[in-house]
Amino acid sequence: MNIAEQLSDALRSLRTRIVTPQWRGTLGLSAVLLALPFAVRLNGQQHADWLQFLGRFHPLLVHLPIGLLVLLPILEVAATNRPNLRDAARFVLYLTLVTGAISLVFGILLAYGAGVVGSTLTRHMWGGIALMIELLACVTVRPAWSSGQLRIYPALLAVAFLTLMWTAHQGGSLTHGSDYLTRYMPGQLKRFLPTAASDAAYAGSVYASNIHPILDAKCVACHGASKEHSGLRLDFYELLMKGGKDGAIITPGNPGRSLLLQRVTLSPSDRHFMPAEGRTPLSPSEIADMRAWIVAGASPTATSVPGIAQVAVNVELPLQAVGDYSSLMKEIRQMQRSQGAKLVSVSANPSDGLILRTIDAPSKFDDARLARFYRFAPFIVEAELGRTAISDACLDTLSKFTNLRALHLEGTAVTGRSLSKLSSLSQLRYLNLSGTRVTADALAPLKGMPNLRHIYLFDTPAEPASAAQDGTPGSTQ
Amino acid sequence: MKQHPLCTDCENPVTPLDLPISAAAKRQWAVNETRRRFLGRSGKVLGWAALAGLFGELCVRSYAAGSDLDSLSAEGNGLSLPHFAPKAKRAIYLFMSGGPSQVDLFDYKPNLAAQFNKDMPDSIRGNQQLTGMTAGQAHFPVAPSHWPFGRHGQTGTWVSSLLPYTARLVDELTIIKATNTDAINHEPAIMLMNTGNMNAGKPCLGAWLAYGLGSMNDNLPTFIVLQTKTNPRENNQPVSSRLWSSGFLSSEYAGVGLRSGSDPVLYLADPAGVDRDVRREMLDTVEQINRQTLAEVGDPETNARIAQYEMAFRMQSSVPELTDLSKEPQSTWDLYGPEAKEPGTFAYNCLLARRMAERGVRFTQIYKRGWDVHGDAVGMLPILCQETDRGAYALVTDLKRRGLLDDTLVIWAGEFGRTVYSQGGLTQENYGRDHHPRCFTTWMAGGGVRPGITYGETDDYSYNVVKDPVHVRDFNATILHCLGIDHSKFTYKFQGLDQKLTSPVPAHVVQGLLA
Numbered sequence: 001m002n003i004a005e006q007l008s009d010a011l012r013s014l015r016t017r018i019v020t021p022q023w024r025g026t027l028g029l030s031a032v033l034l035a036l037p038f039a040v041r042l043n044g045q046q047h048a049d050w051l052q053f054l055g056r057f058h059p060l061l062v063h064l065p066i067g068l069l070v071l072l073p074i075l076e077v078a079a080t081n082r083p084n085l086r087d088a089a090r091f092v093l094y095l096t097l098v099t100g101a102i103s104l105v106f107g108i109l110l111a112y113g114a115g116v117v118g119s120t121l122t123r124h125m126w127g128g129i130a131l132m133i134e135l136l137a138c139v140t141v142r143p144a145w146s147s148g149q150l151r152i153y154p155a156l157l158a159v160a161f162l163t164l165m166w167t168a169h170q171g172g173s174l175t176h177g178s179d180y181l182t183r184y185m186p187g188q189l190k191r192f193l194p195t196a197a198s199d200a201a202y203a204g205s206v207y208a209s210n211i212h213p214i215l216d217a218k219c220v221a222c223h224g225a226s227k228e229h230s231g232l233r234l235d236f237y238e239l240l241m242k243g244g245k246d247g248a249i250i251t252p253g254n255p256g257r258s259l260l261l262q263r264v265t266l267s268p269s270d271r272h273f274m275p276a277e278g279r280t281p282l283s284p285s286e287i288a289d290m291r292a293w294i295v296a297g298a299s300p301t302a303t304s305v306p307g308i309a310q311v312a313v314n315v316e317l318p319l320q321a322v323g324d325y326s327s328l329m330k331e332i333r334q335m336q337r338s339q340g341a342k343l344v345s346v347s348a349n350p351s352d353g354l355i356l357r358t359i360d361a362p363s364k365f366d367d368a369r370l371a372r373f374y375r376f377a378p379f380i381v382e383a384e385l386g387r388t389a390i391s392d393a394c395l396d397t398l399s400k401f402t403n404l405r406a407l408h409l410e411g412t413a414v415t416g417r418s419l420s421k422l423s424s425l426s427q428l429r430y431l432n433l434s435g436t437r438v439t440a441d442a443l444a445p446l447k448g449m450p451n452l453r454h455i456y457l458f459d460t461p462a463e464p465a466s467a468a469q470d471g472t473p474g475s476t477q
Numbered sequence: 478m479k480q481h482p483l484c485t486d487c488e489n490p491v492t493p494l495d496l497p498i499s500a501a502a503k504r505q506w507a508v509n510e511t512r513r514r515f516l517g518r519s520g521k522v523l524g525w526a527a528l529a530g531l532f533g534e535l536c537v538r539s540y541a542a543g544s545d546l547d548s549l550s551a552e553g554n555g556l557s558l559p560h561f562a563p564k565a566k567r568a569i570y571l572f573m574s575g576g577p578s579q580v581d582l583f584d585y586k587p588n589l590a591a592q593f594n595k596d597m598p599d600s601i602r603g604n605q606q607l608t609g610m611t612a613g614q615a616h617f618p619v620a621p622s623h624w625p626f627g628r629h630g631q632t633g634t635w636v637s638s639l640l641p642y643t644a645r646l647v648d649e650l651t652i653i654k655a656t657n658t659d660a661i662n663h664e665p666a667i668m669l670m671n672t673g674n675m676n677a678g679k680p681c682l683g684a685w686l687a688y689g690l691g692s693m694n695d696n697l698p699t700f701i702v703l704q705t706k707t708n709p710r711e712n713n714q715p716v717s718s719r720l721w722s723s724g725f726l727s728s729e730y731a732g733v734g735l736r737s738g739s740d741p742v743l744y745l746a747d748p749a750g751v752d753r754d755v756r757r758e759m760l761d762t763v764e765q766i767n768r769q770t771l772a773e774v775g776d777p778e779t780n781a782r783i784a785q786y787e788m789a790f791r792m793q794s795s796v797p798e799l800t801d802l803s804k805e806p807q808s809t810w811d812l813y814g815p816e817a818k819e820p821g822t823f824a825y826n827c828l829l830a831r832r833m834a835e836r837g838v839r840f841t842q843i844y845k846r847g848w849d850v851h852g853d854a855v856g857m858l859p860i861l862c863q864e865t866d867r868g869a870y871a872l873v874t875d876l877k878r879r880g881l882l883d884d885t886l887v888i889w890a891g892e893f894g895r896t897v898y899s900q901g902g903l904t905q906e907n908y909g910r911d912h913h914p915r916c917f918t919t920w921m922a923g924g925g926v927r928p929g930i931t932y933g934e935t936d937d938y939s940y941n942v943v944k945d946p947v948h949v950r951d952f953n954a955t956i957l958h959c960l961g962i963d964h965s966k967f968t969y970k971f972q973g974l975d976q977k978l979t980s981p982v983p984a985h986v987v988q989g990l991l992a
Contacts, residue, residue, distance in 0.1 A: 217988070347961055348557035359694045359837040386835075410880065432880040456880030459806065 013149065026140045030133045033104075037125060040108055046115035055110025058103055059175065065100035068092050069135075069164055073157055086146065093142065097135045104128050120173050127167030134160040202300045207237060210308055211293050214286045215240065218275050237300040252298040255291045264290075321351035322403045325379040332376065339369050343376060353381035353403060362388045370397050377401045386432065387411040395421040406430035410456070416442030423449060434458040558689045559961025564992065565886040565924030566693070568686070568960065569830045569841045571869055573891035574667060575714050575848030578910050579918035580897050581622045581858055584654055584939045585635035589621035589897065597898050601938050608661055610851060610900060611911045617898035619938070620908035623855050632929045639862040642870035649873055649882075651926040651990055655933025655942040658893050658914045658949045663714045663849070666892035666914065669949055671720045673978045680724035680969075682953060683840040685978045686960065687730040688723075689967055694837030696795035698733035698788060701833060703843045706737045706821035708864070711847030711857060721842065725971040728781040729788075732842065735796075735829075737821035742796050756793075760786055799832055813871040824868035831875050834885050848891055851900050852909035873922050882923045886959045890919035890952070897938045916942050919952065925959030927992045950984035958986040 046052075075089035107128060111121060138156050145153035172180065202208045215234045223234045223244075232244025243249045249259040263274040264282045275281060282290070292307035325332070332343045332354075340361045346352035356373060358365040365388040373380070377400050385394070386408040392415055398407065399421040407422075409432060416438035422428065422445075429451050440462040446452055457463045493506045580586065597617040611617075626635045627644065634647040643650075660666035665675035672679040680688070683700035692699040702721045707713045721732030735741040747756055764783055771779040802809075802818070809828065810817065817824035823845050830841045845865055850857045869889060876882040894917025895910035902908075916935045922928065934944040947955075954964040957978065964984060968975035 347559045347562045349561065352562040357693065357837075360696060406883075408880075430880070430883060434879050454880065454883060456878070458878040458880070459808070 022140055026136045029136055033129050033132050036108065036129065040112055042111050042115075042117050042121075042125075044115050044117045047113050049113070051109045051113030053113075055106055055108075055113045058106040058110045059171075061099070061106055062103040062171070065096050065103060066164065066168060068096040068099065069161065072096060073161065076154075076157070090142065090146075093135075093139060097132075097139055100128075100132055100135060104132055120170055124167060124170035124174060127163060127170055131160060131163045131167055134163060202237060205299075205301050205303055206293060206305045206308055207300045207302070210289050212237075214282065214290065218280060218282055218286070222276070241298070250294060250298050253295060255294045258294050261287070261291060261294060322353040322379050322381060324350040325354060325376070326350050328376065328379075335373065335376075339372060340364055341369065341373070343373070343380070346381060354379045355382040355384065356380050357384050358388050359384060359386075362386070364389070366390055367394045367397070370394050374400065378403055380404060381427075382406040382408075384408045385412060390414070392418050395419070398422065399424045401425065402427070404428055406432075408432045409436060410434040412436055414438065416462075419443065420445035422446065425449075426451065428452050430454045432456040433460060433462075436460055438462050558967070560963040560966060561961055563925070563959065563961025564884065565959045565961075566884045567834055567837075567839050567841075568886040568888060568956065569834060569872065570682070570843070570888045570890070571827075571865075571872075572671075572842055572844045573848050573865070573889065574716050574844055574846045575663070575712065575850075575891065576666075576893045576895055576912055576917070577848045577861075577891045578850060578854065578858065578895040579654070579913075579916065579935075580620075580895060580910070580939050581624060581854065582637050582640060582862075583635075583652060583918040583920075584916075584935055585626040585637075586621070586897075586937060586939050587626075588937055589619055592619040593621055594618045594903055597938060597940075601936065601940050603941075605915065606661070608912050611896070611898075614900070617896075618903045619897055620854075620899035620903050620910070623908075624858075630929070632931075634929075634931060639858055640866045642866045646870050646873055646922070648929045649877065649922050650920045651922065651928060652918065652920045652931045653933055653947050653952070653990065654916070654918050654931060654935055655944065655946045656890070656894075656917050656919045656949070656952055657942055657946055658917075661893070661912050661914045663892060663912075666912075667714075667716075667720060670890065670892045672724065673950060673953055673980045677719045677722075678724055679976070680726045680730065680978070681721055681732070682956065682978060683721055683732050683842055684723040684726055684730040685957075685967065686840045688726045688969075689962060690839055690960065692837075693839055694795075696791040697799065697833070697836055697838050698792070699839045700730065700732045701838050701841050702732040702734040703826040703829060703841065704734065704737045704821075705823045705826055705843065705845045705864075707846055708860065711861065712849040712851065713846040714849050716844050716846055720844075725976065726969065727777055729784045732840075733788075737826075739820045741800050741820070742792065745793055745796055747793070756790065760790055795836075799836060800829065802828070809875070812875055814867050817868070817871075822868075823865045824871065827868035827872040828875075831872055831879075831881070834876065834881050835879070850895070850910055853907060854910055855907045876923065884924045886924050886926065886956065887922045888919070888956065889921070891917065893917050894939075897940055913940070915940060921956075921959075921990070925992055926955075926990050930990075932987070932989055945987075945989060947987050947990075948984070950979045950982060951987050954979050954984040955987045955990055958991070 072089060072092050075085050075092060079085040079089055107125070110116075111125065134156060138153060138160060141150055141153045141156060144150035219234045223230075223232045230244040230246065232249065233239040241248065241250060243259075246259065249263075251257040255261050263272055264287060266273040268281060273281075289308050293305055295307075296302060296305040336342050340358075342355075342357040342360070344355045344357050346355060354376065356376075365385070367390050370385070370390060374397060380401050381403050382405060383398065383401065387410070389412075390409075391413045394414070395418045398404070402425060404425050405427050407425075407428060407430065411434070414433070414436050416433070416436065419438070419442055422431070426449075428449060431446070431452060431454070434456050435458070438457065438460050443455070443457075443462055446455065494503050595618065597619055602617065606612075622637065624637045624639050626637050628634065629636050629644040630647040632648055634650075634652065636644040636647060658666055658669055660669050660675055668677060668679075669675045671681040673682075683702070687699035690699075700721070704716065718731075718734065721734065723729070723731035736743065747753070763786060767779055767783045767786075770776075771783075805828075813824045813828050816822045817828045819825055823843070826843045830843060833841050845861075847857075847861055850861075873882065873887055876885055876887070894913040894915075896913045898911075899908035900911040916939060932945055933942060933947055935941065936943050957964045957967060964977060964979045964986070968977050970976070974981070
């Protein structure tokens with residue numbers, strides 16, 4: 001029998017199988033599964049709390065079918081020697097299917113209830129649906145396999161197993177973050193990873209001040225980290241230049257051939273007009289800026305482009321993120337009770353750092369107390385030491401608070417003799433010395449600090465004489 | 478076979494109503510309970526009662542256990558704030574109650590002089606509904622501003638000669654000419670401005686901030702309200718504590734009003750014979766009783782009461798220090814002017830606001846009434862401006878020189894603007910102006926906003942917004958943004974709705990205002 005005959009034979013036997021009621025059921029159920037994401041639209045909106053409450057059991061439930069699906073091939077292999085395991089394998093397969101279906105439903109409840117969207121979530125969901133369809137197929141072909149008619153079952157099981165691994169990885173990325181596996185990877189291995197995009201290097205450029213804000217306001221909602229329509233992301237320069245599935249969208253120097261510009265200048269009624277779905281179109285001045293920037297070569301670093309009035313903002317270097325202090329929360333609370341000063345989160349985002357706040361009892365806060373906060377120094381970005389009992393000696397401690405951005409020393413006994421110690425604080429932007437005895441000479445060491453833009457000297461010997469009159473600002477910039 | 482009427486057939490039980498008795502007796506039967514019915518029903522009722530008892534206790538207990546002081550704060554409700562690193566840690570809101578005239582202060586319309594006493598074109602007025610005070614007028618004569626405008630600062634911003642001090646500040650200010658509101662009368666408009674809703678019962682901006690961001694200084698209230706002494710010559714619209722109420726939030730987030738007299742808080746000193754220890758013991762006992770009440774009743778307001786007692790105790794020492802101005806240097810008085818020495822004046826309140834900012838009060842709101850100039854605008858506006866101009870200037874300048882303006886947001890706003898047409902008779906010497914919600918001028922300064930800009934434009938009559946409107950909701954959303962809060966995520970469940978300061982209607986942070 002040649003190969004063609006074998007193939008047509010197989011096809012024929014397949015056809016006779018497809019018309020069986022069992023296959024029809026499988027196909028019908030598969031269609032239902034495929035339609036599920038369209039019936040329950042994940043639109044990013046939160047829904048009733050009870051949906052989320054139930055949904056949160058998804059991570060718990062999902063591990064049962066995972067375990068069963070790992071067990072299944074073991075049983076099937078073991079059954080070659082112990083045939084009585086064959087029945088057990090069949091039972092485990094059915095159980096995998098049923099528990100898998102239940103966890104799929106709970107997973108969709110979770111995403112729908114919590115209003116979560118994003119590319120990882122979408123991949124995870126479709127992975128789960130694909131896995132269910134493969135399991136259905138396994139259930140359908142297994143009787144034919146055990147009676148020796150069709151040998152596709154082991155292949156299907158292998159596919160299901162691979163799908164499981166991929167889907168589980170997406171799920172893990174959702175709960176632990178996508179860098180969970182790579183964060184502590186040895187440096188030698190890390191080199192092989194694609195580097196994450198970042199625009200931090202372009203601070204101060206026309207791209208950062210004029211172009212990125214346009215993209216951010218008008219495009220990134222659909223072409224960003226959470227949604228990647230047409231495989232296109234516009235939230236970072238590298239990704240912007242890379243383009244999407246239709247290729248590059250910017251041709252430096254040639255606005256006419258830049259797809260990005262074409263799409264935003266079409267008639268709003270055109271099917272390809274961007275931004276789509278009735279979102280706010282780009283204003284004529286935004287389009288003009290975009291065009292001028294592309295004509296000038298679409299550089300990420302150029303600081304002036306003919307035809308663009310650069311938004312006059314103080315170009316400040318991007319803030320350096322501090323580490324995550326969440327694991328220290330218990331000690332932080334304890335410090336609060338014992339030391340009479342608070343460590344307050346700047347925001348809900350731990351990498352924004354902590355504020356050392358002494359305002360409840362400033363007169364009791366002295367150099368010794370400050371030294372006890374040394375342990376948290378890397379996380380403290382602002383030290384509010386105004387009107388405390390600290391002295392010049394505190395600068396020794398403070399010089400080790402290397403992430404400090406703002407330092408309040410107003411109304412303290414600091415004389416300024418040792419201000420040079422602050423020069424190790426490369427992130428310092430704000431220094432308040434109002435109401436101290438600091439003299440103009442003492443300030444000389446601060447001249448070389450690049451980020452230090454705001455020094456306040458009101459009511460000090462160092463206050464510029466002209467500023468003392470009629471209350472004009474006593475700050476030097 | 479026909480059954481005997483008294484046969485016991487469980488399928489079709491025979492009731493006395495089937496018996497051949499009088500209709501009156503049947504009715505009597507229907508009203509009365511039978512023993513059988515009573516026992517049958519009571520079994521079920523007792524079952525339900527037992528279940529309710531079990532669950533009820535469980536619910537009350539979990540509620541009472543959960544409602545220690547923290548659970549009523551934003552953190553206890555699962556909000557972690559600020560959502561992102563804020564530019565401003567605190568805010569000071571100078572509220573110009575009554576509706577300052579944008580036409581006479583900031584919104585310069587040089588072309589209006591030629592329109593003197595001409596009727597306003599209908600096309601400008603459109604179909605706007607007017608107040609009862611001018612709706613009956615046959616004519617709407619244009620009243621150009623009585624005062625000349627000048628250009629000031631590096632930015633060359635036009636400001637009326639009524640505000641010589643504010644004019645010096647323009648390079649620091651973010652002037653919003655296109656603020657607009659939905660309400661045309663004081664009470665709904667002032668509620669909308671402060672609480673995001675025209676109806677009373679919603680928390681105001683300060684209460685939301687106190688709830689969301691909490692206190693910076695445990696010894697002073699998070700949200701303080703200062704009222705300026707009224708000038709009897711002015712048309713003072715009432716300002717009530719509804720404007721600083723906490724609405725459906727716990728009462729501890731309501732604004733604490735200081736009195737405008739020389740004694741900002743009454744009965745602050747302990748009475749003769751009561752020393753601090755006795756006071757402390759008394760408060761401890763009262764707290765014990767309150768905690769018992771809380772355990773029994775589970776009313777979260779009991780918590781608020783406990784917190785308020787404690788706050789009052791700490792304020793006994795912190796408020797005298799706050800209001801003791803004897804250590805202020807001469808430069809303070811040079812800046813704020815001699816009026817600042819008199820408690821209750823606007824300048825004095827501005828100085829107090831600066832002292833509160835230094836001491837970590839999260840939100841201070843100063844109310845100045847009297848801007849409701851329906852008549853005699855030429856007589857009243859100079860008085861009003863003289864009372865407020867220097868204080869506002871001194872506050873911003875003082876914050877700036879002391880390094881506080883970097884993280885303090887100062888807001889100057891009223892509830893609406895005033896009409897360009899005259900209310901009542903227009904003469905060369907005088908005019909009046911009615912309420913005008915479609916556009917009015919406000920300003921902000923400090924943390925988070927872009928200094929030295931004028932945002933939004935009005936038409937030639939200062940009547941409609943023609944560019945970059947800023948609705949009250951957007952105005953409030955922007956204030957929250959400066960303080961690190963995403964207004965759309967800052968919610969509180971009440972009456973089945975995720976309540977927000979910016980109301981259910983979509984609001985937007987005005988990016989053009991941000992630094």
